[in-house]
Amino acid sequence: MVGGEMVGGSGRVLVMDDEELIREVCVELLTDLGYDVESVDDGRVMLDSYRKALLEGRPYDLVIMDLTIPGGMGGREAMAALLKIDPKARGIVCSGYSNDPVMADFKTYGFQGNCTKPFQFAALSQIVKEVIS
Numbered sequence: 001m002v003g004g005e006m007v008g009g010s011g012r013v014l015v016m017d018d019e020e021l022i023r024e025v026c027v028e029l030l031t032d033l034g035y036d037v038e039s040v041d042d043g044r045v046m047l048d049s050y051r052k053a054l055l056e057g058r059p060y061d062l063v064i065m066d067l068t069i070p071g072g073m074g075g076r077e078a079m080a081a082l083l084k085i086d087p088k089a090r091g092i093v094c095s096g097y098s099n100d101p102v103m104a105d106f107k108t109y110g111f112q113g114n115c116t117k118p119f120q121f122a123a124l125s126q127i128v129k130e131v132i133s
Contacts, residue, residue: 007033010036013035014039014050017039017094022119023040026039029121030125046065047078062131063092093109
């Protein structure tokens with residue numbers, strides 16, 4: 001991804017992160033860029049929300065998942081479970097631990113993209129648009 005320009009798009013995005021501030025910032029940023037965004041704090045809640053949206057005929061186009069959720073279900077486990085519900089599900093894994101094997105080899109774990117924390121918002125906006133498109 002070249003350049004630092006914010007790019008907008010459209011689609012339904014679910015953000016999963018245990019940190020409330022990160023969820024709020026992601027929801028605000030992506031909403032401002034044109035996305036319909038909801039957020040949850042754990043993988044199990046994400047799976048319930050995803051399942052419900054599918055049943056209602058309003059599936060998510062993308063789930064952005066924190067790799068590590070202390071005391072909860074993180075991105076690696078959540079993505080594996082999500083793909084059993086919807087083999088076409090698209091996910092982006094995020095982490096502050098850039099040396100984690102999931103971050104380095106995200107496609108092996110079922111993700112379509114990755115982004116490191118702290119977020120570079122332009123890079124996040126570009127990867128979201130790229131994965132949804």
